[in-house]
Amino acid sequence: MFEHMTEEEARQHILKEVGEYCRQFHNTGKPFRKGDRIPYASRVYDEKEMTNLVDSALEFWLTSGRYTKEFERKFGEKLGVRYVSTVNSGSSANLLAFNALTSPLLGERRIRRGDEVITVAAGFPTTVTPMIQYGAVPVFVDVTMETANIDVTKLDDALSSRTKAVMLAHTLGNPFDLSAVKAFCDRHGLWLVEDNCDSLGSRYTLDGETRMTGTFGDIGTSSFYPPHHLTMGEGGAVYTNNPLLHKIIRSMRDWGRDCVCVSGQDNLCGHRFDGQYGTLPKGYDHKYVYSHFGWNLKATDLQAAIGCAQIDKLDGFTEKRRHNYAFLRQQLIDRGAEEMLLLPEAAANSEPSWFGFLMTLKKSGIREQTVRAVESAGVQTRMLFSGNLIRHPCFDEMRAAYEAGDAENAGFRVSGTLDNTDRIMRDAFWVGVYPGMTDEKLACMAEIITEAAAGALH
Ligand SMILES: Cc1ncc(COP(=O)(O)O)c(C=O)c1O
Known part of the structure; x- marks a missing residue:
């Protein structure tokens, strides 16, 4: 196939085929139907990434x-x-x-x-x-x-x-x-x-x-x-x-x-x-x-x-993440979710490129039930990572030393209390706003989340 080509011509030929392959078999997407899984994140790419690779x-x-x-x-x-x-x-x-x-x-x-x-x-x-x-x-x-x-x-x-x-x-x-x-x-x-x-x-x-x-x-x-x-x-x-x-x-x-x-x-x-x-x-x-x-x-x-x-896609991704955050927030507010959930707010003087949409249940102790219902309705959820890192097994030895007043072996210090950290660990979860999300999916998520929180409350 390549006998009559220069190396550069052969390379261009392969890359053209790879682009074709990507367009044909990746990102083909099928229409969203309620109940379909909504992941919290995913790669967003096209043939440019694949041909570069x-x-x-x-x-x-x-x-x-x-x-x-x-x-x-x-x-x-x-x-x-x-x-x-x-x-x-x-x-x-x-x-x-x-x-x-x-x-x-x-x-x-x-x-x-x-x-x-x-x-x-x-x-x-x-x-x-x-x-x-x-x-x-x-x-x-x-x-x-x-x-x-x-x-x-x-x-x-x-x-x-x-x-x-x-x-x-x-x-x-x-x-x-x-x-x-x-x-x-x-x-x-x-x-x-x-x-x-x-x-x-x-x-x-x-x-x-x-x-x-x-x-x-x-x-x-x-x-x-x-x-x-x-x-x-x-x-x-x-x-x-x-x-x-x-x-x-x-x-x-x-x-x-x-x-x-x-x-x-x-x-x-x-x-x-x-x-x-x-x-x-x-x-x-x-x-x-x-x-x-x-x-x-x-x-x-x-x-x-x-x-x-x-x-090259970062600006477009950022814009989409901001849109998705604002749209989801409004959808949740329109459904009365604010009564049950503390919604995220942009820090003063900032324009965030949101990674995720963090919500804290106002009533403590119903997170598990809410998240189970949200997940079983198809929406992928995440915790704020470690929640409170000090409570993890990797801290067991250090925490024991700290509680015994052995500062040298503790190797960490807590300044004041970590009450809000603990509350987030217990009562918060987040869902995605990545650029591959659509308004349809976001509206569906808002409905599922609101219903799940209401169900857990009553
Ligand atoms: C705030 C923060 N820092 C660091 C990392 C670690 O990045 P990586 O998974 O590429 O090691 C993560 C992972 O998601 C993160 O959320």
């Missing part, structure tokens, strides 16, 4: 390469951030973001074992895991019921002489009070890490300037796992405007090495064999000099190829 496969570079470079450029331009590092998951992005702040290159400001980081327990575990694995002390602060984000009136009480950073996610796309958190960090010389895994495309206005979330703090992180705002299958990104943090992030992502040559490149700086590092012999190959204890957290070029097609 196959293009990268035909090139067979596999590790990070030209698509990764293109993705990082496009992502940086879209967010308005200077340095982007693609990684293999959002959890890896958080691991890197946190550990970057422990680098000796940061001098006095580096986070050391035993230093404290202010965060919340109502969220996804891997926002907090890196702190515990390193031996830093997460300090948990309660959230507000309206936004399920940190209650900023409690920040001052959480501060101690060992506080070095604040690391928080924007819950389900709704930004935390960036204005108060940023001012608090600036006032006390603290690092701010924004876990932006659930909020890509959300905007926030601070001092008259509107920017994307993830770009206000020192470091932002994203996840490209399928339910998220963009997908690569698996994948993530870490971003910063700070060149030193970028250098540290790249070093830790790529085995801890000192050298900045990309995969397959040698001697970019022209000094591969003439440096003096640590107590190594002078001229030791710079490619194998390690300035940090790192990992290998890179993504493949196949993942980035999908990301390159997805990023």
Whole structure:
């Protein structure tokens, strides 16, 4: 078939066929009928993602390469951030973001074992895991019921002489009070890490300037796992405007090495064999000099190829998520659901790109019955991830030490109470507003949710 073609002609031929295949067999969709399953999230893509993926496969570079470079450029331009590092998951992005702040290159400001980081327990575990694995002390602060984000009136009480950073996610796309958190960090010389895994495309206005979330703090992180705002299958990104943090992030992502040559490149700086590092012999190959204890957290070029097609769709996705949120909210209000459910509200000064639609039952103790009814009517539901992370088995040993007053072995601290966190853990659930949702499905969800909550009440 390819004998009379150049390699480029053969590639174009294959890609054309792949596009045809995608149009014919994917996204064919059948009309929605009441009772059909309504998932909380799904990938939204077309032939562009699939042809990019196959293009990268035909090139067979596999590790990070030209698509990764293109993705990082496009992502940086879209967010308005200077340095982007693609990684293999959002959890890896958080691991890197946190550990970057422990680098000796940061001098006095580096986070050391035993230093404290202010965060919340109502969220996804891997926002907090890196702190515990390193031996830093997460300090948990309660959230507000309206936004399920940190209650900023409690920040001052959480501060101690060992506080070095604040690391928080924007819950389900709704930004935390960036204005108060940023001012608090600036006032006390603290690092701010924004876990932006659930909020890509959300905007926030601070001092008259509107920017994307993830770009206000020192470091932002994203996840490209399928339910998220963009997908690569698996994948993530870490971003910063700070060149030193970028250098540290790249070093830790790529085995801890000192050298900045990309995969397959040698001697970019022209000094591969003439440096003096640590107590190594002078001229030791710079490619194998390690300035940090790192990992290998890179993504493949196949993942980035999908990301390159997805990023072009981000604005459309964001618009659709906002529409879906507003439509579902109104449908619920029209059906009187507000009497039974606390509905989500956008944070002040924000335009969220909603990841999910969180609802808390006003009457406690009927969540299970409500969720069972919603699920059996075909609507997929989710909890706010861990609810209250401290109550999970992974915290058993630490919780026991904390309750026994053994602060050293506890390895965490609670500032004030976590009453709202516990209430969300007990009484809240969420449903999807992803771009593949239609008004018809949203209206049907509103009906099912309202009926289920009413049924559980009576
Ligand atoms: C807030 C938050 N942070 C981090 C992650 C981890 O991302 P990943 O699944 O790509 O590791 C998630 C996962 O969904 C998340 O919701």
